[in-house]
Structures are given as structure tokens and as C-alpha cells.
Amino acid sequence: MLAPAATAPIIQAMSDHTLTLYSYWRSSAAYRVRIGLNLKGLAYAQVPVHLVQDGGQQHAAAYTTLNPQHLIPSLQHGDLILRQSLAILDYLDETWPQPALLPADAAGRAHVRALAQMIACDIHPLNNLRVMQYLGRELAQPSAAQDAWMQHWMHTGFAALETLTARTSRSAGFCFGPAPTLADCCLVPQLYNARRFKIDVGRYPRLLEIEAACLALPAFHAAAPEQQPDAPA
Numbered sequence: 213m214l215a216p217a218a219t220a221p222i223i224q225a226m227s228d229h230t231l232t233l234y235s236y237w238r239s240s241a242a243y244r245v246r247i248g249l250n251l252k253g254l255a256y257a258q259v260p261v262h263l264v265q266d267g268g269q270q271h272a273a274a275y276t277t278l279n280p281q282h283l284i285p286s287l288q289h290g291d292l293i294l295r296q297s298l299a300i301l302d303y304l305d306e307t308w309p310q311p312a313l314l315p316a317d318a319a320g321r322a323h324v325r326a327l328a329q330m331i332a333c334d335i336h337p338l339n340n341l342r343v344m345q346y347l348g349r350e351l352a353q354p355s356a357a358q359d360a361w362m363q364h365w366m367h368t369g370f371a372a373l374e375t376l377t378a379r380t381s382r383s384a385g386f387c388f389g390p391a392p393t394l395a396d397c398c399l400v401p402q403l404y405n406a407r408r409f410k411i412d413v414g415r416y417p418r419l420l421e422i423e424a425a426c427l428a429l430p431a432f433h434a435a436a437p438e439q440q441p442d443a444p445a
């Protein structure tokens with residue numbers, strides 16, 4: 213459990229300090245960070261933390277000393293432990309500014325952060341494993357009610373994202389502008405997650421267009437769940 217596993221670094225390390233990501237192949241929050249690391253060209257090792265095996269390895273003392281929230285991901289940089297995917301992405305952007313994950317202007321940054329937070333604060337937490345487990349185990353909600361919950365919050369969030377990305381993008385490429393940003397780091401994993409739970413993402417053509425542009429990039433492809441060392445063969 214929690215044994216370091218080598219990833220295939222897509223580009224050489226840019227730091228003397230080792231980067232180690234505590235990750236789970238299907239975790240969308242870890243997926244966001246993998247994209248950010250790859251976009252920055254940073255090599256990193258991965259320590260898989262299986263969210264289901266052994267009752268959830270995120271609850272094991274070996275992990276909770278690093279992350280008392282029992283949540284993936286955490287990123288170790290030298291002696292520093294970083295938590296929360298958006299905070300980790302901010303740290304990466306401040307430590308290795310190029311390529312930037314945020315636009316140069318304040319208005320652009322505010323917009324990109326809003327898109328990212330719509331996903332990371334208003335969609336994902338409502339559909340997270342522990343929330344679904346609570347609905348099922350503590351509140352005794354049947355699987356149909358759990359599915360309805362999941363679909364409701366994903367569609368609510370995606371509908372607003374579809375509107376905002378269509379209306380305000382400066383170019384056709386990504387969530388905002390001609391290069392991927394923090395918002396794209398969040399969108400692609402959320403769409404992956406949506407498909408996993410059989411959400412009809414065909415309702416969101418603009419989001420699918422952005423996803424296709426992202427997945428054409430090696431940084432996004434290499435971050436995909438199926439490419440991870442702990443993905444089932």
C-alpha cells in the first residue's frame with residue numbers, strides 16, 4: 213500500500229526537488245493536477261492511493277498524516293506537502309510560471325478562476341465518493357436517487373459552463389483563449405467523470421469541442437486515467 217510507482221515522465225524535471233503526487237487513476241481532482249504538471253513539463257513520481265481497496269487507502273494513517281481531509285490528491289515537493297488541487301495548481305503556476313495557467317489580465321484571471329471553481333467547488337464536491345457513500349449508507353438513498361442526485365448537479369453545472377464558455381471565449385480553442393488554462397485542467401476530468409456516471413454530455417457541444425482540443429495535446433493525453441501506473445491493465 214502507498215508504494216511509490218514510477219510514472220513515465222513526459223519531459224525532464226525542472227527542479228532539484230522531487231515532485232511526488234499522491235494520486236488515484238480515476239480521481240478527477242488528481243487528474244487536474246496531473247494535467248497541470250504535464251503542461252508545465254514537470255516530471256513527477258506517483259504514489260497510488262486506492263480509494264476503494266482496504267476500505268479506502270485515503271483513510272490509512274500513512275496517508276492521513278499527509279492529508280487530514282482523507283482526500284486525494286496531495287503533492288510533495290521536497291519537504292513541502294501541498295493539498296487541494298486548485299491550491300496545488302496555483303502553487304505550480306507561481307513556482308513555474310510558464311506556460312501560464314491563468315491569463316495575463318485580472319479580468320481574464322477572474323473569469324478562468326470562476327470557470328474552474330464552478331467545477332471544483334460547485335459540481336465535483338456534490339458527486340464525490342464520500343458524498344455518494346453518505347447518501348447510500350447513512351441516508352439509505354436507493355441507487356436511482358443517487359443517480360438522480362449525480363445527474364442533477366452535473367447538468368446544473370455543465371449547462372452554466374456551456375453558456376459561459378460559448379459567450380466569453382476569446383477564441384474557439386479552449387475554455388478561455390488560445391491555450392489551456394486552469395479551467396481546462398478542471399473541465400476535462402469532470403467530463404471524464406460525467407461519462408463514467410452515464411451523464412449525457414452530448415447536450416454540451418461547446419464543452420465537447422473544448423475537450424477535443426485539450427485531448428489532442430500530449431499533456432492532457434498523458435494525464436488521462438487509463439494512462440496512469442495504477443490503472444487496471
Ligand SMILES: N[C@@H](CCC(=O)N[C@@H](CS)C(=O)NCC(=O)O)C(=O)O
Nearest residue numbers: 239240241283284296297340341342
Ligand atoms: N477539493 C478537493 C477535492 C478532493 C477530492 O474530493 N478527492 C476525491 C477523489 S476525486 C477523494 O479523495 N475522495 C475520497 C473519498 O471521497 O473518500 C481538491 O480539489 O483537491
